[in-house]
Amino acid sequence: MLVIGGLGTACAVNTTGGGSASGNAKTGGTTKTVPRFIGMGLQSAQDAAQKQGFYSLKSHDSLGRDRHQILDRDWKVCSQNVKAGTTASTATRLDFGAVKVDETCPAKDRSAPAKAHGTMPNFKGESVNTARHALDSGTSVTVNDASGKGRYVLIESNWQVCSQKPPAGTKLSGQPVEFAAVKFGESCP
Incomplete structure (x- = not known):
């Protein structure tokens, strides 16, 4: 597709022979x-x-x-x-x-925790998946089943953090991180 613009308008010309469309260059399209x-x-x-x-x-x-x-x-x-x-x-x-579909919408939309910038956040109650993504990509992370059943944590978004090492507030300097977790819907020990 070739885009031709000028003084507040833009015209997208489909070079494959399918027609053209026009709109406002500031908004990038028509309004609805x-x-x-x-x-x-x-x-x-x-x-x-x-x-x-x-x-x-x-x-x-x-x-x-x-x-x-x-x-x-x-x-x-x-x-x-x-x-x-x-x-x-x-x-x-x-x-x-x-x-x-079978879950209840939360009262307030929750976003994943912000990236950890030098200090270990409190991940208790968060999914292991979001905790891992909030840490630097080079951080070594170990996750263990806190229930004592010895289960493998395969789908990290289905598991919630019960405890963490190092604790929240600790300066992060490349040290390994450990999480103990249970499946969502289970209680932390």
């Missing part, structure tokens, strides 16, 4: 009213957004567990980053907070 997606299945919300001309779509785990929405039909929308009824450019990225 953003529908309400909350309560819809994630796949249905994505389809509806695209039908309205919104193609820059993203989704995240509303529970803050950093799970990936592999089968969008298995997830439902709990939040959206652009309020329904707002007029926005169709180039605007829409981000849907979602949980699995």
Whole structure:
């Protein structure tokens, strides 16, 4: 596709013979009213957004567990980053907070913990997956089953941190990190 622009407008010319579209160069596209997606299945919300001309779509785990929405039909929308009824450019990225269909939406959308910058955060209650991603990529991480059952922690987004070494507030200087964890829905010992 070839894009030709000039003084506030842009015209995208499809060089494959499929036509052209025009819009505002500042907003990157035409403007539309953003529908309400909350309560819809994630796949249905994505389809509806695209039908309205919104193609820059993203989704995240509303529970803050950093799970990936592999089968969008298995997830439902709990939040959206652009309020329904707002007029926005169709180039605007829409981000849907979602949980699995059989889960309850949280009262407040939780994002994954921020990156650890020199100090060990308190990861208790967070998913092992989000804790690992918050640490420097070179950090050695060991995860053990805190229940005493000796289970392997394979899908880290399904496990919550019960304890950590080093403790929260410790200066991080490349030392290994250890987590003791149980599956979500289980109580920490």
